[in-house]
Structure formats: structure tokens, C-alpha cells
Amino acid sequence: MSSRRVLPGKSPTSRPGPEGGRRDANRRARTDDLARAALSLFLERGIEAVSIDEIASAAGVAKGSFYTYFHDKADLVQALLEPVASSLRGAFSRCAERLEAANARNDRDALAMSYLALAVDIRDLFEAEPLVARLYLQECRGPANGARAPVASVAELIRGAALRLTEVARAGGLLRDLDTRVTAAAMVGASEHLCMRVLSGEDFGDLSNAMTVLVTLVMEGLGPRASTREVGA
Amino acid sequence: MSSRRVLPGKSPTSRPGPEGGRRDANRRARTDDLARAALSLFLERGIEAVSIDEIASAAGVAKGSFYTYFHDKADLVQALLEPVASSLRGAFSRCAERLEAANARNDRDALAMSYLALAVDIRDLFEAEPLVARLYLQECRGPANGARAPVASVAELIRGAALRLTEVARAGGLLRDLDTRVTAAAMVGASEHLCMRVLSGEDFGDLSNAMTVLVTLVMEGLGPRASTREVGA
DNA sequence: ACATACTTTGACCGCTCAGTCATGGTTTGT
DNA sequence: ACAAACCATGACTGAGCGGTCAAAGTATGT
Numbered sequence: 001m002s003s004r005r006v007l008p009g010k011s012p013t014s015r016p017g018p019e020g021g022r023r024d025a026n027r028r029a030r031t032d033d034l035a036r037a038a039l040s041l042f043l044e045r046g047i048e049a050v051s052i053d054e055i056a057s058a059a060g061v062a063k064g065s066f067y068t069y070f071h072d073k074a075d076l077v078q079a080l081l082e083p084v085a086s087s088l089r090g091a092f093s094r095c096a097e098r099l100e101a102a103n104a105r106n107d108r109d110a111l112a113m114s115y116l117a118l119a120v121d122i123r124d125l126f127e128a129e130p131l132v133a134r135l136y137l138q139e140c141r142g143p144a145n146g147a148r149a150p151v152a153s154v155a156e157l158i159r160g161a162a163l164r165l166t167e168v169a170r171a172g173g174l175l176r177d178l179d180t181r182v183t184a185a186a187m188v189g190a191s192e193h194l195c196m197r198v199l200s201g202e203d204f205g206d207l208s209n210a211m212t213v214l215v216t217l218v219m220e221g222l223g224p225r226a227s228t229r230e231v232g233a
Numbered sequence: 234m235s236s237r238r239v240l241p242g243k244s245p246t247s248r249p250g251p252e253g254g255r256r257d258a259n260r261r262a263r264t265d266d267l268a269r270a271a272l273s274l275f276l277e278r279g280i281e282a283v284s285i286d287e288i289a290s291a292a293g294v295a296k297g298s299f300y301t302y303f304h305d306k307a308d309l310v311q312a313l314l315e316p317v318a319s320s321l322r323g324a325f326s327r328c329a330e331r332l333e334a335a336n337a338r339n340d341r342d343a344l345a346m347s348y349l350a351l352a353v354d355i356r357d358l359f360e361a362e363p364l365v366a367r368l369y370l371q372e373c374r375g376p377a378n379g380a381r382a383p384v385a386s387v388a389e390l391i392r393g394a395a396l397r398l399t400e401v402a403r404a405g406g407l408l409r410d411l412d413t414r415v416t417a418a419a420m421v422g423a424s425e426h427l428c429m430r431v432l433s434g435e436d437f438g439d440l441s442n443a444m445t446v447l448v449t450l451v452m453e454g455l456g457p458r459a460s461t462r463e464v465g466a
Numbered sequence: 467a468c469a470t471a472c473t474t475t476g477a478c479c480g481c482t483c484a485g486t487c488a489t490g491g492t493t494t495g496t
Numbered sequence: 497a498c499a500a501a502c503c504a505t506g507a508c509t510g511a512g513c514g515g516t517c518a519a520a521g522t523a524t525g526t
Contacts, residue, residue, distance in 0.1 A: 048281040193422020
């Protein structure tokens, strides 16, 4: 699972030049420069606080050149997130297929392994794209306005998938009969926070260790084999 | 635990007028108006995206009046958060005391009850100040720059306390020998996400239900009585 | 009663910003 | 070879913003 390029939000309309040609290569390089510069600045100051001029300057291009490749800041954010969003869609999709097969066979272990495979997929993705993952985690709780709207879209994707997958886990007997929405939210929250801390480079151990704790937490905390000790509220 | 007033960041230097007098009452009302207006706008658009003019306008005062009561936006955010931050400090402090007493008696049940009492304290606080809690949760992951710096300070307070408390839980035998930082992060993450979803009013059940799931998750997922089934990574 | 600090207002000011576009150079397709 | 699209540049434009402050009204302390 190699990282994929950020694509420009805007392309020439009639004569883009041959693939691999001068203009094509130039567009790739410029897009990359802008994306990289923006990502770094966004992580440092937040999406909203960074100006187009600063991004262009940090990328080493003129301000007007920014608009050759992107419509506006939101367009750039969208482009930054798209490779990760696409991979996430793929991961959730593969997990859904594995779950379907496991359910058809009434195979509870295969069910559990589907979720574990998903966790590994997500771990791999975040490790391949740590900075984009961090940006997502940093911004995904903010309101979906302005340049942050693309981030909110990815959050919606993840939320929906977590809910669906949690529902399947419950129906398949992996989780007790607790409120699915609450359970899904707890899992998303815990995993995001762990990833965020790990990816921030705080001498926090690696993502696999964090994932292990998370899976333990879920399987034993919410699974049907839990002890009879129940803490009342 | 009643909610407390937001205090102005700026006060008159020589003749504030008598407590309860015309000017005192006026300052309270204006401060409240500004705080309320700002809070609403911040939740809708994020702290950074809201201008001083918008806050003043929404509060029904002239723009220059904003500066009568607050130095700048960060000052207002600080004032908004202070009552909640103060209560959190109190809650953590009370929990620490209860833990100390339980540890002195080697009383494991009292240890567990200390954490439960903390969860109840935090639930009560968030229910008393839902909008401020939501603002905190929305913004606490962002970089600590500009008007968001006071939010980051509260996040630091919570992170530090969670780590300390998790360490005590581990030493007291409530949690297995997993990495304390990871465990603390998972708990903070899960609880924040749950609170955020509940407080957003998404037909998500109440905070007590969410807290119950969270406590179950922790006590059974990470406690020493966990089943021998271990999911490898 | 009076002097003075407080309060309110909103026009003003200088600065920043997103987006535009004229100009000139480069690449492509015919 | 040539026409035309593409590309880069940065000055320009109008809008928006934070903060200031003169002028006038109000509350307070002596």
C-alpha cells in the first residue's frame, strides 16, 4: 500500500500536453509542492489560519500560480485528503465483504478477524500517510465550513462506516447488546485519540501497540464474555 | 453544581462603581451578552472564523464596546472556558484525594469508586455547561495558536490529569500492566467523542448512558479480570 | 453640585487577504 | 514554422478585519 499522489484541483481545458511531457511533469511537481507546503502549515496553525499567499510562498511559487492548480483552499484540502479517503473507502469495503462471507458461514472467529484486518488496514494507511492522518484528526471535530468542509466529509464517511460495522459485530455476537451508536462512537473516539497521539511523535510507542490496546479494550470490554461484575450508573 | 458567570477580561481601573450598582450590573449583562453570542457563533463556525464585529453585532453592542470588556478574542475564549476549567480542576483534585485515602487503606473498591465519582462529576459539569463543553471538544485538537490557545491549555490540564489518574489505577491494581499513556489516551478519546456526540443533540441518548458504556469498556476491557483470550497484533 | 471616570458609538485607519489579470515566456499540436 | 494554449509572475483591487478614538451621554465619589 504505497502512498498516492495528490492531484490538482484544476487542469488545462484543451491542450494539457502529453502524459510524462514537460507540462504534465511540471503540474505534478507544482501540485506536490503546494500540497506539501500547505500540509505542513495546516498542521502547525490549523487550516483556517493559513493564507494562500503563505502556502504559495512556502511552496516557492507565485501567488497567482496557486490558482493555476487549485480553485481555492477548500479545493486543496479536498485534494490532500482524497488519497486517504479513497483508501479508507477501500478498507471499509473489504471489511464489509469479509464480514458478509463470515456471516454466511456463521463463523464468529472469521467475524472477529475481519475487524482485526480492518484495524491493520487503517494502521497501515495512517503509517503510510502520517501527516494527512494527523491533519484529519486535528480538524475533524471542527464545523464543516469553509476550507474545512472536505475534512467533515471524511469524518462522516468514517462515522457511517463505524456504525455499520458495529451493527454487524453486534448482530454477529461479538458485542453485547449495548447501544450501537454509543459503542461505535467510543471506538472511533479512542482510536482517533490514540492515532493522534502516536502520529504527533510524542514518544508514544508505535501504532501497532496502540491498536493492540484498542482491540483488547473492545473485545474484552464490550464482548459477550465479559465478567459479571457490572458497574452501575 | 450551578453554572458560574463568565467574568470580563477587563475592568475599570479606578471607579468601577458599587457592587450591584448600575455599572456593575451593566458590566455583568454586557459580558454575558458577548459571551453568549460568541459561544453560539464559535460552535457554528469555529473560533478562528468568527470576527469581533460579528460577536459584537450578535450581542447587540457596538464594536468598540467589545474592547471595553475584553482585550481580544483569546481573552474572551479564556473567560468562556474558565468556569469549566476551574470545575475540572476541582473534580480532579477531589478524585486525587479520594484515591489517596483509598490507597492508604489498600481498598480496591474505594479506588474504583473514586473514578466513578470523577465520571459523575464530569458528567454533571458537562450537563451544566453543555455549550462550553461542546466548544472545548470541538476545538481541543487544533493547534494552540491565536484565540485557540486557552482551549489548548484546558486540553493539557485534562491530559495531565488523565495520565496521573491512570497511573494510580494501574498501581492500585485496577488496570493491567498496559502502557499507561496509551490507556489514558484511549480513555480520554472515547469519553470526549461520546460527550461530543451526546452534547451535539443527535438523538444519541443521555450522558449517563454513554458514561456507563465507557466505564464498562474500561473496567472490563483493561481490568485485571479480563478473560485469557488475547487478540494478537 | 460638580469633576471625573466610565460607557457607548461607529467612522476611521492601516493592514491583510482572496482573487484577478496584463505581460511575457514556454510548450504543444497542427 | 506558426498559432494558440499553457504557465509564471506579482502588482492591483476591493473587501474584510482588528483596534483606535473623538464626541457625547451616564454614573459615581467627593
